[in-house]
Structure formats: structure tokens, C-alpha cells
Amino acid sequence: MPIYSHSRLSSFENCPLQFKFHYVDRVKTDVSTSIEAFMGDMVHQTLQKLYTDVKFQKVPSLKELHNFFRVLWDKNWNPGIVVVRKEYGPENYFNIGLKFISDYYEKYCPFNDGVTIGLESRVVINLDKEGEYKLQGFIDRLVCVNDTEYHIVDYKTNSHLKIQDQLDGDRQLALYQLAVMNDYRDAKKIVLKWHFLAFNKAVTSTRTNKQLEQLRKDTIILIKRIESTTDFRPNKSALCDWCQYRSICPEWSHLAKLECKGVNEYLKDSGVKLVNKYVELSEKKRELTKGLDAELDKLKDALVVFAKREGVNVVFGSNNKIRVSIFDTFKFPAKGSAEREELIALLKRLRKWDEIADIDIYGLNKIMQDKLWNKEELDLIKKYAEKEEANRLYPSKMKKED
Ligand code: SF4
Numbered sequence: 001m002p003i004y005s006h007s008r009l010s011s012f013e014n015c016p017l018q019f020k021f022h023y024v025d026r027v028k029t030d031v032s033t034s035i036e037a038f039m040g041d042m043v044h045q046t047l048q049k050l051y052t053d054v055k056f057q058k059v060p061s062l063k064e065l066h067n068f069f070r071v072l073w074d075k076n077w078n079p080g081i082v083v084v085r086k087e088y089g090p091e092n093y094f095n096i097g098l099k100f101i102s103d104y105y106e107k108y109c110p111f112n113d114g115v116t117i118g119l120e121s122r123v124v125i126n127l128d129k130e131g132e133y134k135l136q137g138f139i140d141r142l143v144c145v146n147d148t149e150y151h152i153v154d155y156k157t158n159s160h161l162k163i164q165d166q167l168d169g170d171r172q173l174a175l176y177q178l179a180v181m182n183d184y185r186d187a188k189k190i191v192l193k194w195h196f197l198a199f200n201k202a203v204t205s206t207r208t209n210k211q212l213e214q215l216r217k218d219t220i221i222l223i224k225r226i227e228s229t230t231d232f233r234p235n236k237s238a239l240c241d242w243c244q245y246r247s248i249c250p251e252w253s254h255l256a257k258l259e260c261k262g263v264n265e266y267l268k269d270s271g272v273k274l275v276n277k278y279v280e281l282s283e284k285k286r287e288l289t290k291g292l293d294a295e296l297d298k299l300k301d302a303l304v305v306f307a308k309r310e311g312v313n314v315v316f317g318s319n320n321k322i323r324v325s326i327f328d329t330f331k332f333p334a335k336g337s338a339e340r341e342e343l344i345a346l347l348k349r350l351r352k353w354d355e356i357a358d359i360d361i362y363g364l365n366k367i368m369q370d371k372l373w374n375k376e377e378l379d380l381i382k383k384y385a386e387k388e389e390a391n392r393l394y395p396s397k398m399k400k401e402d
Pocket residue numbers: 015017018234235236237239240243244245246249250251252
């Protein structure tokens with residue numbers, strides 16, 4: 001089994017197909033990284049240089065750090081770096097990086113908040129006693145304060161300030177805490193600390209032993225789920241804009257192909273032609289049936305009125321006849337309502353539930369597709385399920401961001 005990491009787990013949670021491209025198939029693309037990730041990396045390396053200097057009893061000037069950042073940026077820049085937000089150019093991100101460094105420098109100089117034990121240091125987390133489930137991670141900065149208090153520090157360069165509840169549930173630093181607890185047995189207190197550089201703000205959180213135990217269990221369950229996955233489905237989301245696999249992802253690859261074509265060529269594309277024709281005919285059909293449905297409803301009402309007035313059950317036409325059946329029916333509370341639940345409970349109490357209950361085939365199909373029950377249960381049910389290919393088309397308007 002591979003050694004896992006927080007990013008590996010998050011990749012699967014965000015999109016199983018992206019996980020497969022990256023970690024299973026190890027697909028190489030022309031897209032190197034996003035500008036946000038690039039800028040974040042340059043800022044991290046600059047802060048690493050800052051604390052390395054501090055360890056050597058040298059506090060670099062802000063100008064030196066800015067120069068370091070500039071040289072690093074120029075040396076590592078490459079044209080494959082993707083700028084998703086087209087309204088901003090690389091220079092904007094460069095200036096943001098400089099500002100992060102200035103703000104941090106001014107707030108924390110002379111950087112004596114504790115003893116830096118590690119910078120970008122690798123930690124290994126054993127999730128189980130047997131050492132089967134392992135994770136690795138890199139702590140941006142590990143600091144020892146007052147001898148027995150340890151701070152696990154993470155620098156965030158994105159433009160989203162997480163709220164306390166999100167940080168109290170954050171997995172990454174809590175996992176690192178498991179490693180720090182194991183590696184530094186004198187630790188009496190461990191603080192998880194995030195520096196949100198875009199807001200020049202530090203926020204902290206702590207974990208109880210019970211929470212850490214639960215985290216250990218949940219992470220093993222997630223790893224087991226990943227290891228048993230064979231069907232890696234795409235999960236389309238706003239993150240697709242930053243995904244390096246768009247050009248090979250079935251959700252986007254057709255659009256990616258079209259983006260390389262001129263307008264004339266674009267319109268000649270078989271896919272474009274098929275979609276345009278399909279939508280045109282569907283809309284035509286909808287328009288036509290809209291009028292017909294309204295007309296049929298009126299005729300139905302008129303036939304009921306006629307049958308009632310004439311006291312007949314069957315109304316005859318030239319070549320056809322229509323039976324008009326008028327009867328009383330019962331309406332029951334809607335699915336999901338409290339009254340519906342009460343009704344189900346009543347039927348069960350009366351031992352009548354089995355007489356009218358049936359399998360929710362749609363629900364069962366979803367459970368099988370999404371593997372929502374355990375493997376043994378699913379395998380038992382599979383004996384009664386025949387796999388067949390189905391298809392359904394979902395036309396929709398393209399959005400600006402498509
Ligand atoms: S483009 Fe979106 S759906 Fe496709 S692999 Fe990437 S994240 Fe997943």
C-alpha cells in the first residue's frame with residue numbers, strides 16, 4: 001500500500017478521477033501548476049529562508065527577503081503556469097507575494113516567538129499499531145515554546161480566511177499532531193496554528209486525545225475506501241478550473257478540443273452539430289407538446305363533465321371510444337414528511353407494512369453505484385443485479401464559465 005498524505009486523501013475526496021490521473025495512472029500533462037500554487041510555493045520558500053537565517057542568528061532585512069523572493073520567482077517561472085483568473089496577470093500575483101512577506105515581516109520581526117525545531121520537515125504518522133496505514137506530511141514550521149509547548153505552523157496563501165469551526169475540524173495539522181506527539185514525548189501542549197497571510201492573521205486550534213483517536217479511525221476508514229475503489233468517477237466542481245487534467249477529463253475534454261479550433265472548424269465538429277440539432281428538436285417538441293398538453297387537459301375536463309351530465313361511463317366517437325372512470329381516491333402525506341413517517345410506523349405496528357412495502361429500486365441502484373453499504377452486503381445483493389448499460393441525456397445551457 002502506498003504511503004498516504006493529506007493531499008492524497010483530499011484529492012480523492014474532491015474528485016476520485018483526478019486522484020486516479022494523479023496517483024494511480026501518474027499522467028503527465030503540459031500544465032505545470034496554477035499561479036496560486038506557484039506563488040504559494042515561492043512565499044513558503046522565502047519564509048523558510050527567513051527562519052533558516054534566524055536559526056543562524058541572522059535576521060535578514062525585508063529588502064533581502066524581497067530580493068530572495070524576486071530571484072526565486074524569476075528562476076522558477078515557466079510558461080506552463082496557468083492563470084485561471086484572466087483579469088489578473090502574473091505581476092499581480094508577484095506583488096501579492098511581496099505584500100505577504102512585508103506584512104509578515106513587520107508583524108513578527110525579530111522572529112523570537114520560540115525555538116524553530118523544523119522547517120518543511122517531513123513527518124510520518126503511523127495510524128495503526130501494525131504500521132499498515134501510514135501517512136507522511138511536511139510541517140511548514142515546528143516551533144517549541146516554553147520547553148514543553150509545541151506549535152505546528154502552517155502558512156496559508158489563499159484568499160479564504162477559514163472560520164474557527166473549520167479549523168477545529170481541519171484534518172491536516174491534526175494528523176501532524178499525531179506525529180509530533182510520537183516524536184516529542186515531552187510535549188505537554190500542542191497548538192495548531194495557521195498564518196493566513198492574505199489577512200495578516202494567525203488563528204489557532206487544539207485537539208483532545210478523543211478527537212485524535214477518532215481522526216485516526218476515520219482516516220483508516222477513508223484509506224480503506226480509496227484502496228477498494230475501482231470506479232473513479234469525475235466530480236465536477238469549481239475546482240475543475242484549476243485541474244491540470246481538464247484536457248483528458250471526460251467532463252471537459254470535448255470543450256478543451258473545441259477551444260483549440262477556429263469558429264468555422266468549431267461549427268463543423270460532429271459533437272457540436274449533434275448537440276445543436278438535439279437541443280433544437282427538443283425545444284421544438286416542447287413548444288408543440290406544451291400547446292397539445294393544455295388542449296388535452298381541457299378535453300379531459302370536458303369529457304368528465306359530459307359523462308357526469310349524461311350519466312354515462314363510455315363516450316363514443318367515430319372510430320374510438322373513451323371510458324370515463326370517476327372514483328374517489330386517497331391522498332397520503334408526502335415522502336419525507338413527519339406525517340409519512342408516522343404512517344409508516346403505524347403500518348409496521350399493525351404488522352401491515354410487509355403487505356404494501358416494496359424495494360425502492362432507484363434508491364438501491366444508487367447505494368450500489370456509490371458503494372454506500374459494506375462490501376459483503378453489496379456482494380450479496382449483486383447476485384440479484386444484472387449490470388447493463390443505460391444512457392440518459394441532460395441538455396443544459398452553457399454557462400459563462402464553461
Ligand atoms: S476536471 Fe474536474 S472532474 Fe475532471 S478530473 Fe479534474 S477535478 Fe475531476
